[in-house]
Amino acid sequence: MKLETFTFNLELKNTFTISYGSRDFQPTLIVALTQGDFTGYGEAAATSYYGVTVENMIAALKKVEPLVQKNIDSTPEELWELTSPHLKENPFAQCALDIAMHDLHGKRNGLPLYKMWGLTLDKIPLTNYTIGIDTVEKMIQKISEFPWPLYKIKLGTNEDVKIVKELRKHTNAVFRVDANAAWTAEQAIENANQLKDLNVEFIEQPLAVNDIEGMKLLYKNSVLPLIADESCIVESDVKKCAAYYHGVNIKLTKCGGLTPGKRMVEEARRLGLKVMVGCMTESTVGVSAIAQLLPLLDYVDMDGPLLLKSDIADGVKIYDEKVHFPDRNGTGAQLYKEHSI
Template sequence: MKLIIRTYNLKLKHPFTISRETHTIQPSLIVELQSEGYSGFGEATSNPYYKITVDSMKANLEKIIPFIESVTNETPEEFWQKAHQFLQHDMFALCALDLAYNDWYARKQAKKLYELWGYSTDKNPMTDYTIGIDSIEKMVSKMKELPWPIYKIKLGTKEDIAIVTELRKHTNAIFRIDANCGWTVDEALHNAIELKKLGVEFLEQPLKADNWEGHKQLFENSVLPIIADESCIVEEDVAKCHNHFHGVNVKLVKCGGLTPARRMISQAKKLGMKTMVGCMTESTVGISAIAHLLPELDFVDMDGGLLLAEDIATGITLNDGVIQYSDLHGTGVTLIS
C-alpha cells in the first residue's frame, strides 16, 4: 500500500473567530492510500488548541511508511488497532490515515461506506451552518449571505445575549450555541434561560474542558441541554461525560478517525446520551467521511466546506441543510486540486 501526503492552506471565506482565536487560513493534511488500483482519501486539519500542526502530522506519518507499505487486506478495525500503536500520540494523523483506509476498503468492496456498515440513510439529520464571532452587523450579514435552517453561533463575549437577540430578528432558523469554554457556571445558567427564549436548541461546551464540577452543575440545573466538545476527545471520555452532559460532540480528528468515532457514538447511545459529530473546518474530503455517520446521529455540524473560499475536492453536497451523497463508492471523494 502506497502513502501519498498532500498539504494545503485552505483559505476561508471570512475570518473565523471563536472565544479563544481567529484565523483566515486553515492548514490541512490530505492522505491518499493507493493499492490494487483503488485510492482512499482522508484528512486532518491543524489545531493550535491541541498543538497539532500539518508538519508534525506529516512527520509522524512518514515515520511509519514501512508499516503502511506492509498492509495487505486488514479490516478497517484491524488496521486502526495496528496504526494506533504507532500514532497514539497523534490522533489527528491517525484520523487522516483511518479515513483514507476506510474509503479505500469500501471502494474495493464496491460499496458506499454507509452501505458497508449497514446503515439506512432515511432519517439523516440536517447540518447546521456556523456563524463565527464578529461584530453583530457582520454576523447578521454572514447569516443573510447563506439562509439556512439551522445555525451554530459561536459565542463567548460580553455581548452574547445581544448578539443572539439581534440575529433572531432576521431568521426563524433553529439556533445552536457554542461558547468554546468561554463561560462560567453562573454565566451559562443565566444565558441558558435567556437563550431558550430566543429559540436555542442546546449549548455546546460552555465551560472549560476540565471543570467537571461545573459541568455537573449545568447538567443538573440548565434549562437547555449541554453537549460536550472539548471535554470529549477520545473514547474513554464518553463515560466521563455521562451524567455531566446531555450529549457528546465527537470530532474525528480528535478521536483518531471513523473507526473509534463509531465506537464512541455507540457507547453514548447506550448511555442514553445525544450523539453529534462536528467538523474542524475540513475540506469536502473530511466532511464527506462525516456524512456516512449521519444515520447514527441526532445532530451534525459538517459545514467545513461551506466556510472555505475554495474547496479542494468534490464529494457530498449540502443544500439547505440536507446532505446528498456522491454517486461514487467509499466516502465519494475526488480531489480537484
C-alpha cells in the same frame, strides 16, 4: 501500496473567530492510500491549539508507513489497532490515515461506507451553518448571505445573550450556541434561561473542561441541553461526560478517525446521550467521511466546505438545505482534477 501526503492551505470565505482566536486560512493534510486501481483519501485539518501541524502529521505517518505497507489487506479497524500505539501522540495523523483506509476499503469492496455498515439514508440530520464571533452587524450579514434553517452561533464574549437577541430579529432559524468553554456555571445557568426563550436548541461546551464542580451545578439547573465538545476527545471521555452532559460532539480528528469515532457514537447511544459529530473546517474529503455516520446521529456540524472560499474535492455536498451523496464507493470523496494525483 503507496502512501502519499498532500498539503493545502484552504482559504476561508470570512475571517473565522472563536473564543480561542481568529484565522483566515486553514492548513490541511490529505492522505492518499493507493492499492492497485484504488485510491482512498483521508484528511485532517491542522489545529494550532492542539499543537497539530501538517509537518508533524506527515512525520508521524512516515513512521508507520512500513506497517501500513505490510497490512494493507487488513480491515480499517485492524490497521487502526496496529498503528495506534505509534500514533498516540498524533490522533489527527491517525484520523487522516484511518479515513483514507476506510475509503480504500469501501472502494475495493464496491460499496459506499454507510452501506458497508448496514446503514440507509432514510433519516439523516442536516448540518448547521456556523457563524463565528464578530460584530453583530457582520454576524447578521453572514446570516443574510447564507439563508439556512439551522445556525450554530459561536459565543464567549461579554454580551452573548445580547448578540443572540439581535440575530433572532433577522431569522426564524433554529440556533445552537457554542461557548467554547468561556462561561462560568452561574453565567451558563442565567444564559440558558434567556437563550431558551430565543429558540436556542442546546449549548455546546459552556464551561472549561476542568470545571467539574461547575458542570455538576449546571447539569442540575440548566433549562437547555448541554453538549460536550472539548470535554469529549477520546473514547474514555464518553462515559465521563454521561454524568453531566446530555450529549457529546465527537470530532474524528481528535479521537483518531472513523474507527474510534464510530465506537464513540455507539457508546454514547448506549448511554442514552444525544449524539453529534463535528468538523474542524475540513474540505469535502474530511466531511464526506463524517457524512457516512449521519444515519447514526441526532445532530451534525459538517459545514467546513461551506465556510471555504474554494473546496478541493467533490464528494458528499450540502446545498438546497439537503445532504447529497455522490454515486461512488468508499466515502465518495474525489480530489478535483486540478489537485488530482
